[in-house]
Amino acid sequence: MTIINKVFSALLATTAVTAALAVTAPAALAADQKLPTVTMMVGGIDKQIYLPYQLAQDLGFFKKYGVNMVLTTEQEGGIGAEDAMVSGQVDFAGAWYVHTIDFQMHGKDVIDVVQLSGAPGEREMCATGSNITTPADWKGKSVGVTDLGSGTDDLTLYLAARYKLTTQDFNRVGVGAGETLISSLQHNRIVCGMTTQPTVNAITQMNAGYSAIDLATTAGAEKWLGGAWPAAAVLARADWVKAHPQETQDVVNAMVATMRWISTHSAADIADNLPVDFVSNPLSTKAEYVKALTEDKGQFLADGMMPPGGPQKVYDVEKLAGRITAPVNLAETWDPQYVIAANKLEGFSN
Numbered sequence: 001m002t003i004i005n006k007v008f009s010a011l012l013a014t015t016a017v018t019a020a021l022a023v024t025a026p027a028a029l030a031a032d033q034k035l036p037t038v039t040m041m042v043g044g045i046d047k048q049i050y051l052p053y054q055l056a057q058d059l060g061f062f063k064k065y066g067v068n069m070v071l072t073t074e075q076e077g078g079i080g081a082e083d084a085m086v087s088g089q090v091d092f093a094g095a096w097y098v099h100t101i102d103f104q105m106h107g108k109d110v111i112d113v114v115q116l117s118g119a120p121g122e123r124e125m126c127a128t129g130s131n132i133t134t135p136a137d138w139k140g141k142s143v144g145v146t147d148l149g150s151g152t153d154d155l156t157l158y159l160a161a162r163y164k165l166t167t168q169d170f171n172r173v174g175v176g177a178g179e180t181l182i183s184s185l186q187h188n189r190i191v192c193g194m195t196t197q198p199t200v201n202a203i204t205q206m207n208a209g210y211s212a213i214d215l216a217t218t219a220g221a222e223k224w225l226g227g228a229w230p231a232a233a234v235l236a237r238a239d240w241v242k243a244h245p246q247e248t249q250d251v252v253n254a255m256v257a258t259m260r261w262i263s264t265h266s267a268a269d270i271a272d273n274l275p276v277d278f279v280s281n282p283l284s285t286k287a288e289y290v291k292a293l294t295e296d297k298g299q300f301l302a303d304g305m306m307p308p309g310g311p312q313k314v315y316d317v318e319k320l321a322g323r324i325t326a327p328v329n330l331a332e333t334w335d336p337q338y339v340i341a342a343n344k345l346e347g348f349s350n
Contacts, residue, residue, distance in 0.1 A: 035068040038247050040234070041081040042094035045073035046278045048197040048293055049121030049216075049232055051270065052258050052300065053094045058273050059261065061254040067247055069254075085235060086110060091244075092251065096120075096151060097230040097306075098314050100333035105326040109238040112334045114252045114342075116259060118228035118307045119221035119299040120155060124213035125203045126192040127185050132212050135163040144175040144184055144193030152194040154321040155215065159224060161320055178202075178283070185209050197292045198284035205288065217298035218307070228307035229314060231299070241335070249338050256304040256342035263302035267293035303348065304339045 042053050053071060056062055062069035072090070074081045085093035086108055093099070103110040126132040138160060145153040153172060160170065175184040181193045186208050195203075196216070203209045214220030221229045234255060241248045262270060267290045271279045279289040301307070311330040318324050 035063060035066060036247055037068040037070060038092065038244075038251060039070045039072070039090040040092035040094055040251075041072045041074055041084045041090045043074050043081040043096070045071065045094070046275075046281075047121075048289075048296060049117065049299065050094055051274060051278070051293075052116050052232070052255065052262065054275065054278065055262070055270065055273060056254050056258040058275070059258065061257050061261075062251070065253040065257070066250040067254070069251070082110075082235060086237060088237075091236060091240060091247075093235040095233065095235055097233045097235075097311070097333070098151065098154075098318065099235060101311075101315060101318060101328055101330075102323070104328055104333060105324070109332070110235055111238050111241060111332070112230075112233045112235055112306070113241065113248055113338050114234045114255045114304040115230050115301055115306045115310070115334075115339075116232040116234070116255065116304065117299045118218035118230055118301050118310065120151070120215045120229055120231045121196050121296065121299050122152060122155065122194050122215040123196070123200050123211045124159075124192050124194050124215070125185065125200060125209040126212040127188070127190075127209050128207055130191050130209075132192055135159040135165060135213070138170040138192065139165060140170065141191040142171040142173050142189065144173050144181055144190035146177055146194070147174040148172060150174075154317055154323065155225075155229075156194060157321045158317040159213065162224075162226065182206070182208060197296065198281065198289065201288045201292045202283045216296040218301070219298055225313065225317070227313040228310050229317065230307055230310040249341060252304070252338035253342045253345060256339060256348075257346060259300060259302055259304050260346065260348065262297070262300050267291075267297055270297075303343055305336065305343075306334050 042050050044050055045054055057069060057071055081093040082095040082099040084090045086103060097112050100110045100112050143156060145156050173190055175181045175190060175193055177195055178199050181195050182203055184190045185193055213224055215224060218228050271286060271290050280286040311334060315330060
């Protein structure tokens with residue numbers, strides 16, 4: 001079992017124990033039974049890029065706004081969060097906006113009901129001493145992505161194209177994430193690799209590499225990609241949303257309240273309200289987690305609204321990567337009505 005798998009196992013065990021304790025009090029059980037239950041799978045619930053989902057749970061916002069939320073996380077080698085949602089195994093997916101485009105091309109009507117981030121949350125980590133400063137420096141070298149055809153692969157291709165590199169100019173290598181990516185960097189299999197926290201922090205602490213390209217904040221995405229690139233979101237099947245408008249609104253209310261909370265609190269405050277194993281694990285101490293979150297907190301959107309031009313930017317990245325194989329109506333991938341209502345409920349203006 002890998003380090004990351006061990007962390008996931010610990011997280012799931014902790015969640016199960018917490019849930020069991022929560023229902024031991026008769027009053028709490030009765031209160032929960034009055035609320036409709038909805039389910040959401042997250043694409044790696046302990047990752048910093050996906051922290052709003054668990055934070056909403058731990059702050060009590062789902063219950064405050066009217067739903068009993070059951071959160072789960074996808075496992076390495078298991079079904080992806082977006083696939084679990086589209087197949088009806090869960091009601092919602094905590095996943096990247098880009099999946100709405102892919103599903104539409106495959107005849108499945110999936111919509112984004114609240115946008116949590118304006119950046120992928122990734123950083124291009126380059127080997128110490130490599131002196132890589134821009135994608136132009138990749139020429140003649142090998143660059144790591146999670147898998148060929150993955151989101152990090154698409155972003156890598158787009159970055160390269162913006163610096164006039166074609167797939168003939170450099171080599172892309174699937175190196176996974178976490179310890180496998182770190183090993184590839186240390187053993188010179190790749191000169192750079194795209195990854196997220198806590199792997200970014202682990203690479204830095206080991207002096208194995210440095211952050212050369214920031215796609216972890218909205219400002220970074222605007223610099224390197226030419227615009228905000230909406231990533232973490234809440235996705236659902238359009239038919240499910242149509243049949244459950246109140247539950248959808250309640251979930252969006254909770255997420256918008258969470259995003260507002262994130263925007264008005266420090267990284268330390270956020271860490272204090274997350275499970276211990278999320279912020280302190282084999283890849284990161286709590287202090288390191290807080291430092292990294294302070295740097296990358298700019299990826300989160302305070303109002304849950306889609307950044308202007310965001311869908312088109314994601315489409316452009318996918319098109320350049322050769323992923324667009326059928327017509328796409330971007331207007332049908334994002335429904336802002338629930339976010340607008342949530343902001344009005346809280347007295348916020350968009």
